[in-house]
Amino acid sequence: MNTTRTGMMGFGLLTAILLITGIAFAADSSAENHTVWLSGLDLSKMTAGWGKPQPDLSIQSKPLTIGGKKFDKGVGTHADSVLYVDLRGTTERFSASVGVDDEVAGQPASIRFRIIGDDQELWNSGPMKAGEPAKSVDVSVKGLKVLILSVDPTSDGVAYDHADWADARFLTAADNPRAIDPPAEPETILTPAPAPMPRINGPKVYGVRPNSPFLYRIPCTGTRPMEFAAENLPAGLSLDGKTGIVTGKIAQAGTTIAVLIAKNAQGQDRREFRIVVGDTLALTPPMGWNSWYIHYNRVTDAIMRQSADVMIASGMADFGYSYVNIDDCWMVKVNSTDPEIGGPTRDDKGRLIGNKRFPDMKAMTDYIHAKGLKAGIYISPGPRTCAGYEGSFGHEALDAKTFADWGFDFLKYDWCSYGEKAGGDKLEDFMKPYQVMYAELLKQDRDIVLNLCQYGMGDVWKWGAQVGHCWRTTGDLGLEKAGNLPGFYSIGFSNAKHFEFAKPGGWNDPDYILIGWVGSAFTGGEGEKTTLTANEQYSYMSMWSLMAAPLIFSGDMAKLDAFALNILCNAEVIDIDQDPLGKQAKILRQTDREFVLVKDLEDGSKAVGLFNLDIVSQPLAVSWQDLGLTGKQRVRDLWQQKDLGVLDGEYKTSVPRHGVSLVRLFPNL
Numbered sequence: 001m002n003t004t005r006t007g008m009m010g011f012g013l014l015t016a017i018l019l020i021t022g023i024a025f026a027a028d029s030s031a032e033n034h035t036v037w038l039s040g041l042d043l044s045k046m047t048a049g050w051g052k053p054q055p056d057l058s059i060q061s062k063p064l065t066i067g068g069k070k071f072d073k074g075v076g077t078h079a080d081s082v083l084y085v086d087l088r089g090t091t092e093r094f095s096a097s098v099g100v101d102d103e104v105a106g107q108p109a110s111i112r113f114r115i116i117g118d119d120q121e122l123w124n125s126g127p128m129k130a131g132e133p134a135k136s137v138d139v140s141v142k143g144l145k146v147l148i149l150s151v152d153p154t155s156d157g158v159a160y161d162h163a164d165w166a167d168a169r170f171l172t173a174a175d176n177p178r179a180i181d182p183p184a185e186p187e188t189i190l191t192p193a194p195a196p197m198p199r200i201n202g203p204k205v206y207g208v209r210p211n212s213p214f215l216y217r218i219p220c221t222g223t224r225p226m227e228f229a230a231e232n233l234p235a236g237l238s239l240d241g242k243t244g245i246v247t248g249k250i251a252q253a254g255t256t257i258a259v260l261i262a263k264n265a266q267g268q269d270r271r272e273f274r275i276v277v278g279d280t281l282a283l284t285p286p287m288g289w290n291s292w293y294i295h296y297n298r299v300t301d302a303i304m305r306q307s308a309d310v311m312i313a314s315g316m317a318d319f320g321y322s323y324v325n326i327d328d329c330w331m332v333k334v335n336s337t338d339p340e341i342g343g344p345t346r347d348d349k350g351r352l353i354g355n356k357r358f359p360d361m362k363a364m365t366d367y368i369h370a371k372g373l374k375a376g377i378y379i380s381p382g383p384r385t386c387a388g389y390e391g392s393f394g395h396e397a398l399d400a401k402t403f404a405d406w407g408f409d410f411l412k413y414d415w416c417s418y419g420e421k422a423g424g425d426k427l428e429d430f431m432k433p434y435q436v437m438y439a440e441l442l443k444q445d446r447d448i449v450l451n452l453c454q455y456g457m458g459d460v461w462k463w464g465a466q467v468g469h470c471w472r473t474t475g476d477l478g479l480e481k482a483g484n485l486p487g488f489y490s491i492g493f494s495n496a497k498h499f500e501f502a503k504p505g506g507w508n509d510p511d512y513i514l515i516g517w518v519g520s521a522f523t524g525g526e527g528e529k530t531t532l533t534a535n536e537q538y539s540y541m542s543m544w545s546l547m548a549a550p551l552i553f554s555g556d557m558a559k560l561d562a563f564a565l566n567i568l569c570n571a572e573v574i575d576i577d578q579d580p581l582g583k584q585a586k587i588l589r590q591t592d593r594e595f596v597l598v599k600d601l602e603d604g605s606k607a608v609g610l611f612n613l614d615i616v617s618q619p620l621a622v623s624w625q626d627l628g629l630t631g632k633q634r635v636r637d638l639w640q641q642k643d644l645g646v647l648d649g650e651y652k653t654s655v656p657r658h659g660v661s662l663v664r665l666f667p668n669l
């Protein structure tokens, strides 16, 4: 660390510059210290919920003005706004006059300024409104490494939150503080590797229609070779003892409790598996992979096959992932002159034609099925899909039959371009395309799970289960942003509100798990490693599991790394998602700093997620009273798969920035 006399030199130079430019400032009494204006730091590192932070001007590039008072120096920004500053070990003080800029006078702005030093809050302005006079702050930062200057929106959202760090300056003895990126978080793998002993994972209950082809690969971790057996399988089913794949058809409606058994040299596992033959599919949320967020319009048959291979080879299938789903862009693109994707969209009988990248759909689904996995496809009820490829409008009956003939098990049915042909804003208008397609799918001789993708229109959660099995509740996750929090939070908060509508056979769908190597629909390209921090990724998967969301990964299967697999493949976390009771977590508490979800589970235990929304670590707690519990509870940390002890009254822990504590509470009988 440089603690020499460069401070003297810096002081002299700065003074000279300030004298030349005629800017007045109060020099520190100590000749050794010099001032560094906040506006002189690299403000490209400061985030803002709207606009771009401005040096010595408001966010709208006007003079900085708070409560009628003008300031020559400072930074204009907008909540949420965060800047990390490396104090270089020699910075002594930070001071500023803060407030809402007068440019939003009369508007309902409400913000809070915070100064955080090495994860401890040094100062908090409390809520500030437009028109209030500036609040002055002058704090010692001596000995601290990193300072965070944060402007929070308070609970009313970010509208009009124009925030000024007026007159903001550092006093330093030597090295100038500098703006930095948030310190990197190590990708710590919390989940222990699966034990060598067999453990049967995935759903405990499974729905199938009478006489539909049954296909189920027993998800099971543990050392191979492994032998599989089953007791009490319904008539019509048979199990391949080597692969663990169950196939056949069951004629008779009704429920059977079979027992699945897996054995290897280390031991054996047995698990009850409830097979419900009736008219309800997706008794637990579907799990799998979708091509969209990594392959977009480049998706090919080869990519789909490779992704199925990886689903097995990576072990994902051993945790219950089973659907391998193509998204948009497998059809012919309307009016395209590109020979690979252009040409006639349908054959002379009106049947859909895959583009040149999908030469033989049936061969592709056979390939996927041979591994015990399932195949999914996508189309839109309008004349064109969202990416401009052939849609189903007017061909619904034939398309449903074609998908069944091709061997698909899952259909994602979008909305794009449907409005041009039909549309309307009444409930029946929103329901119609899904009613039509669902009725056609029911006529097929195989089970096809229907995923509605219409972004929540007409309160889809209220009626989605009448016409399908899961429904997107929001817009596309990949495009969402919410201040300092990555987009999955706002999607999650919105999806969480509809908890009472989720049930076996009908699930709220907050969109895909975008971690690992993922792309953007706008930038194209081959994707990049997620920018989510390790803790954000734990939060993402925890929130989706608590919400009983479909667990569909949409990053690159070919570039899965150990950390992404650790997030996707924790059997105890997946058990929360797949719990047979099929309840979505309720929101216990939500403020701008914390989010607490609680999910009731079939065995009487509860899963609790304590989400820290703040940029500093903080203690979070849940009391038995809040949960309606009495008596001692065994508390198990699900990411670490470790009992934390038998606790009475409450569970409290320190949760890192944007992190989560996901626990399961068992009555201690």
Ligand code: GLA
Residues within 6 Å of the ligand: 292, 327, 328, 378, 385, 386, 387, 414, 453, 475, 476
């Ligand atoms: C919509 C959907 C996405 C994806 C694209 C394909 O935007 O919401 O998930 O399917 O269409 O074009």
